[in-house]
Amino acid sequence: MNTLSITGYTRDCNCEHCGRPLKLGVVTPEKGTIGADCFVRLIQRDTKRYSGNGKPSAEMVKQYALIIAKGLEYAARQYGYRASSFVFQTA
Numbered sequence: 001m002n003t004l005s006i007t008g009y010t011r012d013c014n015c016e017h018c019g020r021p022l023k024l025g026v027v028t029p030e031k032g033t034i035g036a037d038c039f040v041r042l043i044q045r046d047t048k049r050y051s052g053n054g055k056p057s058a059e060m061v062k063q064y065a066l067i068i069a070k071g072l073e074y075a076a077r078q079y080g081y082r083a084s085s086f087v088f089q090t091a
């Protein structure tokens, strides 16, 4: 199974997936720095994890990137997130 992980963000860059200019790029070890919209498109639906269409919104993905950039300890303390909270299965 392939995964896509969020490890941080980069401001004012280009999406390494589609080339679109981005105000905030999501850093992934697997696919480089990509846009939140592309991130959402690349991951698999998981209706156990997210209600509605089974995916986080692009806005949520950006929030995850901002949060994990401050470290996993911060993410756990402030939001109760775990390392797995930032890892997604790809479609």
Ligand SMILES: [Zn+2]
Pocket: 015, 016, 017, 018, 019, 020, 034, 035, 037, 038
């Ligand atoms: Zn893109």
